[in-house]
Amino acid sequence: GAVVSQHPSWVICKSGTSVKIECRSLDFQATTMFWYRQFPKQSLMLMATSNEGSKATYEQGVEKDKFLINHASLTLSTLTVTSAHPEDSSFYICSARDRWSTGNRAGNTIYFGEGSWLTVV
Amino acid sequence: SQELEQSPQSLIVQEGKNLTINCTSSKTLYGLYWYKQKYGEGLIFLMMLQKGGEEKSHEKITAKLDEKKQQSSLHITASQPSHAGIYLCGAPSNAGGTSYGKLTFGQGTILTVHP
Numbered sequence: 001g002a003v004v005s006q007h008p009s010w011v012i013c014k015s016g017t018s019v020k021i022e023c024r025s026l027d028f029q030a031t032t033m034f035w036y037r038q039f040p041k042q043s044l045m046l047m048a049t050s051n052e053g054s055k056a057t058y059e060q061g062v063e064k065d066k067f068l069i070n071h072a073s074l075t076l077s078t079l080t081v082t083s084a085h086p087e088d089s090s091f092y093i094c095s096a097r098d099r100w101s102t103g104n105r106a107g108n109t110i111y112f113g114e115g116s117w118l119t120v121v
Numbered sequence: 122s123q124e125l126e127q128s129p130q131s132l133i134v135q136e137g138k139n140l141t142i143n144c145t146s147s148k149t150l151y152g153l154y155w156y157k158q159k160y161g162e163g164l165i166f167l168m169m170l171q172k173g174g175e176e177k178s179h180e181k182i183t184a185k186l187d188e189k190k191q192q193s194s195l196h197i198t199a200s201q202p203s204h205a206g207i208y209l210c211g212a213p214s215n216a217g218g219t220s221y222g223k224l225t226f227g228q229g230t231i232l233t234v235h236p
Contacts (some may be wrong), residue, residue, distance in 0.1 A: 006163070034223055041160075043209065043226045093163060097222035108171070110154055110211075110222050112164035 006113030023094035029074035030096035127227035144210035
């Protein structure tokens with residue numbers, strides 16, 4: 001089953017409003033999570049690194065005031081798209097690293113969420 | 122910055138055929154992750170390779186890491202329609218530390234398997 005869960009799977013919002021996407025690690029703690037954006041028929045582009053208890057680290061070209069990241073606990077990171085515009089419409093996906101081996105899962109495995117489709121109208 | 126090149130970009134095979142997807146890095150590989158994605162959905166973890174020369178298999182999928190050549194290959198034996206999807210290779214940007222896990226991805230290989 002899924003070990004990283006995202007919510008919502010899809011969301012439609014009006015231009016100018018804000019929308020929050022949650023990323024949860026279900027059965028492991030993640031001090032670091034990652035947020036990616038994927039444009040249609042393209043690969044994943046890293047947006048930012050979410051650090052538990054501290055500020056997120058953003059990739060070059062990503063507006064930190066537009067894409068607010070909060071990593072309030074060891075199992076939850078949120079991405080808030082503020083003042084959304086149609087060009088922010090995209091598929092957003094998060095990942096988390098499970099540092100430790102558990103059962104038949106090796107340590108350092110990186111799991112991805114199911115992704116969230118955002119449409120801004 | 123690191124770049125990953127996947128080949129081929131797309132692949133159409135008949136059910137039962139074997140196939141190989143390659144992933145070549147422009148820089149040193151500190152590990153290599155393989156994922157499968159269906160369009161618009163999340164990434165399904167397939168395999169993680171951490172050491173040069175490492176080879177792992179799961180069901181009909183085998184992945185190898187050639188650290189010297191800075192490349193990895195994913196081989197599917199006796200392909201089935203359920204193998205269809207987008208295969209992505211991802212490489213971590215560093216060898217370890219708390220920020221380990223930031224992946225650079227190849228552009229993906231679209232696999233179609235005809236019954």
